[in-house]
Amino acid sequence: MMPKRWTWLALTVAVVAVIAIAWTGADSRPVPQDWFRTGTGIGVKKVRLALPDFATTNAAAQPLGQVFDQVLWNDLDYSGVIEMVSKSFYPLPSTWPSQPNQLAGKQQQWTATPVNAAMIAFGNMSAAGNSLSVSGWLEDLTNPAAPPMLSKVYQGPATAAGARQLAHEMADDIVAMLSGGVPGIAQTHIVYSHQIGNIAELWVMDYDGENAHQITHLRTESFTPRWSPDASEIAFTCFVPYRGVISAQICLYSMAANRVLYFPRFAGTTSAPAWSPDGTQLAFSSSMRGDPEIWASNTNGTNLKELSLERHSVNTSPVWNPKTGQQIVFVSDRGGTPGLYMMNSDGSNVVKIDLPDMGYVVDPTWSPNAQLLAFSWRRPLGNYDLYVMDIASHQLLQLTHDAGRNERPSWAPDGRHLVFQSDRTGRNEIWTMFADGSGLHELTHEGTNISPNWSWK
Amino acid sequence: MESSSESNSRSPLRKFALILFVAGLTIFAGACKKKVAAVPPAPTPPAPAPAAPTVKLTASPEFITTGQSSTLSWTSENATKLDLEPAVGNVQPSGSTTVSPTTSTTYTITVSGPGGNAVDTVRVTVAPAAAPQPSGPSATLEELFNRDVKDAFFDFNQADIRADAREALTQTAEFLRAHPDVKVTVEGHCDERGSLEYNLGLGQRRANAAKQFLVSLGITEDRMSTMSWGKEHPFCTEHDETCWQQNRRAHFVMAH
Known part of the structure; x- marks a missing residue:
């Protein structure tokens, strides 16, 4: 074993040397370089954007204006592609534009120090009867001659929820323009499992934790929900009794019809469903023929195929390559402890994804561009922490450190954010962060909340 | 299944190299975290909210x-x-x-x-309460079940039948032979350390292993159904090995 040991040592020294070089190199640069881009825009200069409060043209719109301003600010600030310029640097509020002609000729007071903004978003709103109308603009301050990048009227109900929705719509329009066309996530949703005692129901909330509401009323235990790619259905693990027998099964819930759809039941434990990117198939773990193996079927349970054939082991937590649908990453303990494996989606060509350490590796999830895997890893001397791995190079980035048990990561469709569960407060709650581990937000605060999944769009 | 210990022996050299590597990772991850989005100006403090219960x-x-x-x-x-x-x-x-x-x-x-x-x-x-010894004619089937049917316990991350589990399952098989009309559900349970999905699978393997052992003792398969609760219904909620051992089991429930 000597030669192998020396190879390992040499490799480790080389990796440490690379880190050291990157680290010392970073000192001379304004922004430290990452090992690889996680899609958060690390190392890329963010656009500095000024966002003066929107003018309200009548009294009815005033309270809604405060909601709109705050939500739009938060959405843009947490987008990962924009640096919001603090309002304390802005010119006097009396000079803040509410329409383009008020900005004309005055761009310089927004580009000058201390504002140093490159972009400005502004507008006005009015409430009439039950409807709220917001006129919004985005202008490139460095190019005053150009027409506004965005000039749009947003209309919705004159309620706080309506103002929130319009702010999300405008935020997504702005983010799409400033991030090279990658849509914003302000209108995406997160499904999760909310537990009280022995009851766990599925709930859905906005990406920022607002509008949390109960979806299922099965009065049993429902776990590990996953959105269908078009967000019309949710597949999850349920414990609904059937003819006096209770065991883990797959349940499908239709968001449109507000009811559980048919999926066949199997003997033993069937769990952990995951959608193929075209929405036509589910991969899942089932013990219908002995120990838990990876299976796939159509979404009505037909065309059933056993994909993994490793007896005397647990095989679970499958996830499809979201770009091609051609590979599946899953968890197996065939090597002794749970680790990650990749196979073709017909079950062929199984390869272990080696990590430089033992321990438990669980809860894999593929980034939307299919280049990165996020997972939860309990190393021999630690607790469960989240990691991101570049699939091509196997380079690793640790996202959480010394903060309880962190599990079930799920990517936002922009590839810049992750949602996960953490018990760092003493109880499992749902959190979001950037895919480099920064920008932590706790989204739930009541009860126990687990198994979050971010919608595909 | 091949057993693998997480604390398997490493040479000091390799251990040192690992520490270096982990240290490198940590330093570097720290570097990545330097760039944090500017904090928006603090909003005006809201009116004091009523204290949360x-x-x-x-x-x-x-x-x-x-x-x-x-x-x-x-x-x-x-x-x-x-x-x-x-x-x-x-x-x-x-x-x-x-x-x-x-x-x-x-x-x-x-x-x-x-x-x-x-x-x-x-x-x-x-x-279950210890049944009166010896059980009188008044003992119900349920009481006999609770007294004579024994759960099987497992090692961490394993679904192999240990010597003590073999003994327990042999007693369970005796009861099932004496009461041929009784059907059971074998529930697999795990300690809290694995993930939810992995533990559902591991618990199922424990239930399968217990069932297969009973089949080898002559109990017919159709009298036993299996399921797994994973770590969701622990018998004990302390975070220590004594408690974890209580939770790593195949538990028998009389089917009605």
Whole structure:
């Protein structure tokens, strides 16, 4: 074993040397370089954007204006592609534009120090009867001659929820323009499992934790929900009794019809469903023929195929390559402890994804561009922490450190954010962060909340 | 399945290299975290919100045998409405009550007040009472089942039948042979250390292993169905090995 040991040592020294070089190199640069881009825009200069409060043209719109301003600010600030310029640097509020002609000729007071903004978003709103109308603009301050990048009227109900929705719509329009066309996530949703005692129901909330509401009323235990790619259905693990027998099964819930759809039941434990990117198939773990193996079927349970054939082991937590649908990453303990494996989606060509350490590796999830895997890893001397791995190079980035048990990561469709569960407060709650581990937000605060999944769009 | 110890021996050299590597990772991850988005200006402080309610629910003792009782006690702050379920209902902001559940039960207290809601839970685990020795003719089938059917316990991360489990399952098989009309559900359980999905699978393997052992002792397959609770219904909730061992088991329930 000597030669192998020396190879390992040499490799480790080389990796440490690379880190050291990157680290010392970073000192001379304004922004430290990452090992690889996680899609958060690390190392890329963010656009500095000024966002003066929107003018309200009548009294009815005033309270809604405060909601709109705050939500739009938060959405843009947490987008990962924009640096919001603090309002304390802005010119006097009396000079803040509410329409383009008020900005004309005055761009310089927004580009000058201390504002140093490159972009400005502004507008006005009015409430009439039950409807709220917001006129919004985005202008490139460095190019005053150009027409506004965005000039749009947003209309919705004159309620706080309506103002929130319009702010999300405008935020997504702005983010799409400033991030090279990658849509914003302000209108995406997160499904999760909310537990009280022995009851766990599925709930859905906005990406920022607002509008949390109960979806299922099965009065049993429902776990590990996953959105269908078009967000019309949710597949999850349920414990609904059937003819006096209770065991883990797959349940499908239709968001449109507000009811559980048919999926066949199997003997033993069937769990952990995951959608193929075209929405036509589910991969899942089932013990219908002995120990838990990876299976796939159509979404009505037909065309059933056993994909993994490793007896005397647990095989679970499958996830499809979201770009091609051609590979599946899953968890197996065939090597002794749970680790990650990749196979073709017909079950062929199984390869272990080696990590430089033992321990438990669980809860894999593929980034939307299919280049990165996020997972939860309990190393021999630690607790469960989240990691991101570049699939091509196997380079690793640790996202959480010394903060309880962190599990079930799920990517936002922009590839810049992750949602996960953490018990760092003493109880499992749902959190979001950037895919480099920064920008932590706790989204739930009541009860126990687990198994979050971010919608595909 | 091949067993693998997580603390398998490493040479000091390799250990040192690992530490270097981990240190490198940590330093570097720190570098990545330097760039944090600018914090928006603090909004004007809102009017002081009503204090959020808190509640603490305990049971003494948490472990009883059938027929015994346990005292549930609770204290709360800033709560105006308290509901203790199952079977108790609305209660005062603090107090205690005696319960005698016949099966293991999780009690949930839900409180609400001007500042929001809060929930706490406690589980009272009920073990079957030791049956009178020797059992008189009055012993019901359920009592005999609880006395003679033994659960099988497992090692961490394993589904292999240990020597003590072999003994327990042999006793269980004797009972099932003596009562050919009894059908059972074999429930697999795990300690809290694995992931939810992995433990559902591991618990199923434990249930399968216990069932297969009984089949090898001549119990017919159609009398036994299997399922897994993973780590979701622990028998014991402390975070230590004594408790974890209690939770790594194949548990028998009489099917009705």
